[in-house]
Amino acid sequence: MKQLLFIIICALTLTTNAQTDKLQLERELFNLPNVSFTEATKPGDPYLTYDLMVKQPIDHQNPAKGSFYQWVQLRHRGFDLPTVIETNGYFMARSKNEVEQILNANNISVEFRFFGKSGPDSLQWQYLTNTQAASDLHNINQLLRQIYKGKWISTGISKGGQTTIYYKYLYPDDVDMAIPYVAPIDNAFEDTRLYTFMDTIGTPQIRQRLFDFQKLLLMNEDEAIKKLRWYAKGAKMTFNYVGDFGKVFEYAVMEYPFAFWQWGRSADSIPTNKKLDDYLDELMETSSISNFSDSDLKMFGPHYYLAASETGYYGYNIAPFKKYIRHFTSNPTATFPPKEANAKPTDGSFHAGLQKWLAEKGNNILYIYGGIDAWSAARVQVSDKVNSKSFLIPGASHGVARIKNLPENMKTEFAGKIKEWTGLDSKMDVLNRK
Structure with missing residues (x-):
């Protein structure tokens, strides 16, 4: 009887704490300027989910040119927990990512501008740049930092991984570290490194x-x-x-x-x-x-x-x-x-600035690539001048190059880098649970 009573009390306590968190979170979200939200929590989820629509300038350099609303999905686990900002390269990704799982972190998933729900009625293509997209992320970071004051980590896969890198390049102080997956950094309109890759x-x-x-x-x-x-x-x-x-x-x-x-x-x-x-x-x-x-x-x-x-x-x-x-x-x-x-071919200036920064100042980045993935032909080569690390998983393809598939020695080193740069412990075993 006492054991049953104890279980009931614990359940009631957890429910009360969750309700308190929910009320506080909704109050905090309500107070954010230019943000509307609706709850999207599913029954049984151990976290709160909210769909946010964040008002963004079409041109961050000249807000008078108009605005659009960008879709952001928030998974809230706790105010005192770290926060992952997931930089999608295309449409909204709804599934949980590895980084939020191993860190038991809050997750902020951001749909890329001009995709899905996240664009103006009439697309003005000249404002679709990586600089504008990074400014979108910076704006979201500054808004939600008012709620989440702990460590911030950015992550993304493929084009989303590219976005993670560009965001770290343009706003290096927004996050404590970045974890891009299978992210190519092409060096030209026709990156011929791919041909060498295919030949070998x-x-x-x-x-x-x-x-x-x-x-x-x-x-x-x-x-x-x-x-x-x-x-x-x-x-x-x-x-x-x-x-x-x-x-x-x-x-x-x-x-x-x-x-x-x-x-x-x-x-x-x-x-x-x-x-x-x-x-x-x-x-x-x-x-x-x-x-x-x-x-x-x-x-x-x-x-x-x-x-x-x-x-x-x-x-x-x-x-x-x-x-x-x-x-x-x-x-x-x-x-x-x-x-x-009317896209004008790249002149290479964005790439040149990025490569210089990656080689000299691109610190606290953990890159993940697949050994047989064609995109690895354009992978970042980490210089010895920066505090970053690249993990090339032998035999892994674009969809297999993930933290859970790192060899054990790499996995240990990966977790060690996260601990070194953020002080956070990584619970890798959660990725093996079905």
């Missing part, structure tokens, strides 16, 4: 198998296109941006090895039986023509605009396939900015 990754046998796969498809382009047209029609795809369906096909074929390594496909998935249908099935599974459809290109238009105008990207080396390629005479780019945006 894996075994010669796998590389030959990839080449033979692409070659057979290109040699059977007419028949392949006939089959793919029916697929595209059934899926109601249009390709007005790219134009010629043959170009769409060749884009998908040239993209294949990049996607193969990015996602860690098995060599056994590459057909060798010369049956065209099997080759097309594998192509569509790994680098589908849908990636080049009007709907997909529109969805990721802001990403392509930034890649073309500021951050750089990659292209396709057609030299080995010159005798089979019909629609390109030079290396095509993998960048498809909205035509109405």
Whole structure:
């Protein structure tokens, strides 16, 4: 009886504390300027969740040019706990990230400007820059620091990882440390380091198998296109941006090895039986023509605009396939900015400033990369002048390069760096729980 009474008292105490936290948090949020919020907590969640809409200037240098509302999702665990700011590169990420879990931290997830709910009714493309996006994050940081006064850590994956790096570069004092995952820092509109990566990754046998796969498809382009047209029609795809369906096909074929390594496909998935249908099935599974459809290109238009105008990207080396390629005479780019945006090719100035800072002042950053991920061709090379560390996970692809998959010695060093730079303990075992 006494044990049951004790359990009831503990449950009531926890409920009372949670209600107190909720009332205090909502009072604090209500007092923040230019912020509206709604609760989004799900039954059984051990934290409070709120969707915030934060008013942001379209141009942080000239707020008179207008504003928009940016979607921010807050997961509150405690006022005295550390805070993770999750810098999405695209749309809002709703799932819990590793960093908030190992630190039992509050999490502030920010949708990138001009994606999803986070943009003005009419996009003014000249204000889509990494500097403006970092200023969005700084504004959110300054607002929510009034509530969360402990350690702050930034993190993001892929383009979100790029954003983590840019944010640390432009506002180095906003966070105590940064943890970007699989974040490429391209050095040009066509970063040719990728070609070296493709020529050296894996075994010669796998590389030959990839080449033979692409070659057979290109040699059977007419028949392949006939089959793919029916697929595209059934899926109601249009390709007005790219134009010629043959170009769409060749884009998908040239993209294949990049996607193969990015996602860690098995060599056994590459057909060798010369049956065209099997080759097309594998192509569509790994680098589908849908990636080049009007709907997909529109969805990721802001990403392509930034890649073309500021951050750089990659292209396709057609030299080995010159005798089979019909629609390109030079290396095509993998960048498809909205035509109405009139993106001007990057002049490299943003990259030059960033690289200088990373080499000389880019401290307290833990980079995570995958050993076979194609994006690792453009990974940050940490200089010996800064207090940062890069972890390249052997055999890991873009989706596998995560803290939970670090080898044990790396995991120990990773946790040690977090402790050294923030004083926080990392509970790595929580990542192994289902």
